[in-house]
Amino acid sequence: MSGGLPALTRPAEDRTDVLLDVNDLVVHFPAGRRGILGPPSKVHAVDGVSFRVRRGTTFGIVGESGSGKSTTAQAVIRLIPATSGQIVFDGENIADFRGERLRLARSKFQIVFQDPFSALDPRRRAGELIREPLDLLNIGSPKEREARVRQLLEEVGLPPQAADLFPHQFSGGQRQRLCIARAMAPEPDLIVCDEAVSALDVAIQAQILNLLKKLQRERGLTYIFISHDLGVIQHFCDDIAVMYLGKIVEQAPAPVRAILGAAPPL
Amino acid sequence: MTSIDTPALPRDASTLPSRPAISPTLVALRQFCRSPSGVAGAAVLLILVLTTVFGPHFYGIDPLDLVDAPFTPPGEDAWLGTDYLGRDILAGLIHGGRATLTVGGVAAIITIAIGVTIGSLSGFFGGVIDTALVKITEFFQILPPLLFAxxxxxxxxxxxxxVTIAIGVVSWPTAARLTRAEFLRLRNLDFVKASRAAGxxxxxxxxxxxxxxxxxPIIVSATMAIGVAILFEGGLSFLGLGDPNTMSWGxxxxxxxxxxxxxxxxxxxPxxxxxxxxxxxxxxxDGINDAINPRLRKRG
Structure with a gap:
């Protein structure tokens, strides 16, 4: 780390620099209907969730399987359509964005998925995959994009020749590094880590967590970090929310251990 | 679990292969070349295509000319004999192959173009679009294809x-259903979502x-569609609904x-x-199917 960077400290409790403010987010999935004329039934995947994420911090969401963690996070970055609610990102309600406006806004919020094996298109080389957001969002000239790909590979600790390889030639941890490089490419403010380390073995988990921390320190990134691993959540996150059946049942800054006891046993 | 601030991030290049793999398309092509039946089929088809393309230059008899007595048996006068009007059968085969293979190829392209368009829109968007397009597909599927053509x-x-267009129009539902199924399977995979997130x-x-x-699977189905279209053209011509002015096998x-x-x-x-x-x-x-479907490879 270069010396001039500010040390990671827990920001004070001021609410001035809120990057993301989610208000009463609801996501329902249709689940068929009873009979032909019966009322359509719905699954209440996320049922009125509100939270705030401060800039440069990590917001953790824990909860058991099916509690709506991933749905919440993916709805927040508009990958799953939200039924209702406000998603105020950097002062703008992105829940209302449509079409081209939404597409271009995507450079500001990215995602790293749980399974690095299915999150990379098997038919394309690593370099192309990292370049994709730059090409699609029209960031920089073709030459700058090439340089940026090399720089990103360097930042996530992969050699430049990795750009020519196909995803199946990497190990799980290396693929997750690729996913992180790709998410970093358009210089987002927010990265959703959707169980980003859950599929990796413990040693690799620590590497990836360190990488995420390093990137956060260097670039002031904000994370929404989803996990069911309480240990990981506890030391990685600044604020923690516990979800259960589509609702946030507890929410507190990380040092508070009581809420972890409230999470359903895993 | 407290030592999160490890100062240096270890590079992770230990197990990286030094050379990039060849692309999946090349892998499949290489695999195809190893399947004896696929190569044999390709060779036979190549001979047929070359014969119909260059044959007329070497065998200069017009397929519609009455060159000999009707029903001359195969022999020295006409290698493969003459038909009921006295037209040369070999010339008919060579010239007719052009029409038949062209109809097969173009009809297959039409089939796949319509089928893939409808199937991909249906599978990708889902909802109302899917319901509507599936109904249309089913409507075309319940019509007896030969009768409809x-x-x-x-x-x-x-x-x-x-004839070509008719064959294409009646045979696309299979391709549409296949494409839709593939799209339904793929559209919710993480890498598709990741691409959407990437803009x-x-x-x-x-x-x-x-x-x-x-x-x-679409490529396999396209290949099969050529064969089906050739049979279709034969069937239509057999029933007297082919083009009487163009020689074809049917x-x-x-x-x-x-x-x-x-x-x-x-x-x-013929x-x-x-x-x-x-x-x-x-x-x-079959060769393509084996080449792109690794689970079937061992079958030989």
């Missing part, structure tokens, strides 16, 4: 173009992300069908040509 040809005229619009997602991954069979007992060669040779062509195409389809 006959109606189209009767309505719009017996030309090779009409991909619907067009880019359909054409550049999902379609390339859905392509293998037309030869159709026009000579009443004289099978007087001159077997008038029907057997019939054999259709059989060989369709068999070759099926073998190619």
């Amino acid at each position: 006959m109606v189209l040809v009767t309505l719009f005229g017996q030309t090779l173009t009409t 991909a619009g619907n067009g880019h997602l359909i054409l550049r992300v999902v379609l390339p991954n859905a392509l293998p 037309l030869m069979i159709g026009q000579n069908r009443n004289y099978v007992l007087d001159g077997w060669w008038t029907v057997i040779f 019939g054999a040509a259709i059989f060989v062509a369709v068999l070759a195409i099926s073998l190619i389809g």
Whole structure:
């Protein structure tokens, strides 16, 4: 780390620099209907969730399987359509964005998925995959994009020749590094880590967590970090929310251990 | 679990292969070249295509000319004999192959174009669009294809173009259902979502992300569609609904069908040509299927 960077400290409790403010987010999935004329039934995947994420911090969401963690996070970055609610990102309600406006806004919020094996298109080389957001969002000239790909590979600790390889030639941890490089490419403010380390073995988990921390320190990134691993959540996150059946049942800054006891046993 | 601030991030290059792998397309191609039946089919089809393309230059008899007495048996006068009007069968095979193979190829392209378009829109968007397109597909699927093609040809005229389009229009539902199923499987995978997050619009997602991954079974089905279209053309011509002004294998069979007992060669040779062509195409389809479906590879 270069010396001039500010040390990671827990920001004070001021609410001035809120990057993301989610208000009463609801996501329902249709689940068929009873009979032909019966009322359509719905699954209440996320049922009125509100939270705030401060800039440069990590917001953790824990909860058991099916509690709506991933749905919440993916709805927040508009990958799953939200039924209702406000998603105020950097002062703008992105829940209302449509079409081209939404597409271009995507450079500001990215995602790293749980399974690095299915999150990379098997038919394309690593370099192309990292370049994709730059090409699609029209960031920089073709030459700058090439340089940026090399720089990103360097930042996530992969050699430049990795750009020519196909995803199946990497190990799980290396693929997750690729996913992180790709998410970093358009210089987002927010990265959703959707169980980003859950599929990796413990040693690799620590590497990836360190990488995420390093990137956060260097670039002031904000994370929404989803996990069911309480240990990981506890030391990685600044604020923690516990979800259960589509609702946030507890929410507190990380040092508070009581809420972890409230999470359903895993 | 407290030592999160490890100062240096270890580089992770330990197990990286030094050379990039060849692309999946090349892998499949290489695999195809190892399948004996696929290569044999490709070779036979290549010979057929070359014969129909260059044959007329070497065998200068017009297929519609009356060159000899009707029903001349195969021999020195006419290598494969003449038909009921005295037209040369070999010339008919060579020239007719052009029409038949072209109809097969173009009809297959039409089939796949319509089927893939409808199937991908249906599978990708889901919801109301899907319901509507599936209903349309089902409507076309319940019509008896040969009967429907006959109606189209009767309505719009017996030309090779009409026949080709009619074959394409009646056979796309299978391709549409196949494409839809592949799109349904692929559209919710993480890498598609990741692409959307990376700023991909619907067009880019359909054409550049999902379609390339859905392509293998579609290619197999396209190959098979050529064979089906050739058989279809034969069937229509046999029923007298082919283009009477263009020599094709189906037309030869159709026009000579009443004289099978007087001159077997008038029907057997074009019939054999259709059989060989369709068999070759099926073998190619099988070869491609084995090449792109790793689970079947061991079968040999």
